[in-house]
Amino acid sequence: MHKEESRTDLGLIRIHKNVIASIASLAATEIEGVKHIGKNLKSGLLELIDRQTVASIKVEIDKNDEVRVEIPVVIRYGFNIPEVASKIQENVRTAIEKMTNVVLKDINVNVQGIERG
Amino acid sequence: MRIFTVLGILFYSVIIILVGLGLIALSLNILQPQDINNLLVYLQENFNSRIVVGLAGVLLILISFSFAQLILGRFQREKTIAFTTASGEVTIALSAVEDLIRRLAGIIPEIKELRPDVIATKKGILVDIRVVLKSEANLPELTARLQDIAKSKIQEVLGLEEQIITRIHVAKIIATEEKKRRELDKQEPTIPYSGYGRA
Secondary structure (H helix, E strand, C coil): CCEEEEECCCCEEEEEHHHHHHHHHHHHHCCCCEEEECCCHHHHHHHHHHCCCCCCCEEEECCCCCEEEEEEEEEECCCCHHHHHHHHHHHHHHHHHHHHCCCEEEEEEEEEEEECC | CHHHHHHHHHHHHHHHHHHHHHHHHHHCCCCCHHHHHHHHHHHHHCHHHHHHHHHHHHHHHHHHHHHHHHHHHHHHCCCEEEEECCCCEEEEEHHHHHHHHHCHHHHCCCEEEEEEEEEECCCCEEEEEEEEEECCCCHHHHHHHHHHHHHHHHHHHHCCCCCEEEEEEEEEEECHHHHHHHHHHHHCCCCCCCCCCCC
């Protein structure tokens, strides 16, 4: 699995995609109006096996080391979707940049459903 | 495309029924293992029949493959409404919009059941709503209200300026009062031998 790398005087620091996905997941669920992170078939199966909850968040790192994150979410009923999505994007960007120094190119939010909060 | 799906379902149903019948016949001793053996031997002995069997196998694999793709493709091809922000793209699954409309059933008490179907077209967002109503509802007033609420709710929550066309189909009207009365009649206790008069 592709990892984000950075070199220091002492050696190499690798940040696994799952770490970025975990940060994105936590940052997204912090936002008021987000019910939970959405699921797909793969994440559902993985959750059954080892309770991995970030499998549905896609993290792509291309050749130019540009990182693209795709977050599926379920929004609480009554909230304005574009507003919540925009807050998610901002919070995820801030959290990832703050914790990993990784600069994100795109943060795509995919609203999968609406549930009563 | 719909006809292919129906044909595919029919094809698989026929195959599964044949397998089931074969197993039942085997269990009832109607079909002997020797018969199956004879058939297989016959199929393998003749060169032409071997070709036919081989081609049938290939055809079965192809049909299964295309049918599986047809079904899986339909599941994967989930329609969305998308817009771009400074940080990236936001896509909203049409099923999320359907969830949103489904919640309206809780707001309007006259609605017993509500089934929305949302399609994104070039003209705008097309919302088809099938509703089951309670008998006391005034249809023109209620449907107009439902259209208004659905439209304003979608615009408010999605923040989109696109045209929203709402079509309502009243699928059923449930007679609630009549039903209640019938239930009450059922519950009323009956006195044994009440039909007999005194002499």
